[in-house]
Amino acid sequence: MTVTSQRRIHGISISKPIMYGNNAEQISEANPLPPGAPKDHTHIWTLFVKDATGQDMSLYVKKVVFKLHETYPNSMRTVEKPPFELRESGWGEFEVAIRIYFNSVCGERNITFYHNIKLHPYPPQAFNGSMGAPVVDKEGRVQSILYDEIVFNEPTEKMFRLLTSTPGSLLPYKSSDTPFTKECEREETDRLDKALRVVQRQLDKRTKEFRDLEVDRQRLMQI
Amino acid sequence: MASDILDVLNISEETRVQGKELKQQQKHEREETVEANNKKRKMNRELFNLIGPNLPPVALHKQSVKFKDKLSSQELTHWSWRSFKNGARGKDKLVLHHWIKSKVKTTEEDTVKDDDDLEENYQFEKYNTELDIPDFTEEYYNEHLKDLDGNWSYNETRYLFDIAKSYDLRWAVIGDNYEFVKEIPENKEEKEERENGGSDANQEIDKDTNEEAIKDKIEENDDEAVAKPGPTEESSLEDADGSENENAKGESEVAEKQDQDDDKADDGKENAAKITEEVSESTKASESPKNETQKEASEALGQKKDTSSSEGRTLEDLKDRLYKVSAVILESQSDAAKDATLIRNLKAFDKNKEMERRSYLTHLLERAPTEIAEEESLVIEARKLELAAKKMLTERAQLLQLLDSPQASASVQKYMTSAGLTQLYNSLMNADKSKKRKPEAPVAPQLGPNALPHTQLLQARQQQANHGALLKTKKKHRSNSPTSRLDNNGGNNEIQELLQSRLTPEQMEVYGITVHEEKIQPGVVIRSQKLPSFKPAVQSKINETLNEMGIAVRPVMPTAKVCSRFDRLLRSIASLIDLKKQSDNLETEIGLIKRQKNIN
16 A cells, blocks of 8 residues: 555545345245255345446455344354355345445545335335336346445545446446446436426425515514 | 571571671671661552561661751841831831831840830831822802702711711711701711900801791791601701801800700700700891791701701712712813813712612512522523523524535536646635635646547656656556555555556556545544434435425435435435525514514
């Protein structure tokens, strides 16, 4: 680790889109309970973290640690090679802490985020159409996938080099593989813009009311 | 211990003995010092043992406490036994002695001789200061001060001034020691007066005679009812003042006898006896009643209850009297202008206010613990209310300010052109200058290719082409794009070059690079975790609002664009909620004011 590698590049930040979540399948004859697993387990699920554009994360990710429910043996599971995923069986939904460790040469601290493992498809209104709402995919598996971005603020020079070695932050405009596309983003920005306008209108209205009240109060005070 | 080490090192006894013989002499000396050191520093004994027979060639430096030995070189201070007189002691001729430093060396004979010398200036005499309390004579008193307060006699005033002087105006002490027994000093005065011949008769005579005439009637009653000395006392005082002056010598003898009797008798009897005397006097005096004097007399009678004994005089009474009299005296002096402020201050003394103050303080002191607790809790409560009101006002002011500030959502379209950008740059520069802060190496904005005029654009293209050829970075083509902030880094590696070479917005997006103008916290973050959070109460309301609008509490795709909008939305909702709350507050306040002022 040289001194230059620790030097940070000011004024810029680099973002990498990621996807994380789980898919789950009920135990059946086609999908039998793995040997050694407790008998009461009803599902087999796979927990994963991957690049949203399908790139190799291992360029800058050293390892991913999944912190499972304490009832699992060795509840801290470390995955050091891509794909960064974990296959397990279980009967219940719980929150997993996912910690990403970056290449130690880059001198970045690890980051932690959380995911609620979903085993059952919920009616969509329960999730208000967002946030990793579990959906059933073509193969009949329950999926709960979330999108996020890792933002490297003022990255070190080494990290910068790693991150820019391949152009890979651009989301596909339209894709059948992933729900997270440019189109989806635009839909969301449109939705938000609309909401913003609504709120702004209300805000203006309220502001006027408030001012009137204030004037009223001033007048009353002077009487 | 040393032997242990020697054993470990396999040094035989013989060699040791040889060594010993060689250094026998030396060792002997050492041992002495070692012993001495052992005594002094027990702690180091272990250390000395370690040295063993192999004594170090250099003598250990023995440190000892050094005393000052040059005392004799200094000259001795000479003290001499001198007698002195303390001027502060007043007139007594007591001669005291003390030792003092004398500069001149004196022999013993000299000191004996000096003994007789009286030291004139005792050095501490100057600290015996005296207060400058105005003084007055009886004559002056009768002329100017008598009408000031009928409640006070000359003698008592005199007594007050004396006691004030002797206690240096320490009012607490004066208050404690004020024990004016009217008759005794008064009678002495009387005696003196009579001995002097009572020559100073004045205009008061008329009044006095009148008073006496009135009092006659009262006193007649009192004569019989000796048990009531109070009411008559004051009047007798009044009389005494006046009658002294007009008394004939013949009468004074009688009075003297009477006085002597009085001394022994009880107060009541004294008064009674006195009154009889006064009565006899007054009958002889001429009778010319005047309204004024009548009033005065009756006043005196009215007040007699609280002033009948010295106990009745409160500290405030004393102060009031002293200050008033002093003010009058000072005013009448020729250099009154000099004491103008003093007189003003003296006159400013308000007895009633002082009494009020005292009663208030007494009350405060006598509060029961429960009362104190209650009061404290009330004070705390009041303070809380005050704070809440203040907080509300500041919040409201902040909100108003917030609403007045330009909306962040204003279009940036006008800064998209070169002219607009230059204008912005200039205005920012000016703002910078006005802030007095030295701008850190400002770099004029390099405009995007689209904003450049055509001629410049061509030049730039050429330059860029050359530049790109020279650089040979491993990256693909890059075109111009403002990343001016990065220029001052001065790095020499390819990253700097890469950054100095330009990226189009599209390329930036491909690499996920964004350029920040403001300072950002270095490190890695998850984008969605950086969304603003609010107090739980506010957060729940925000979530409610989001749900109403069909927007998820967390964005589906937290990209930079989405997050910035989401952030703005959250903040807008938060200020909307705040505004609602403030409006409600304002409405209640208006209602309150209306109720207070009975409108509607």
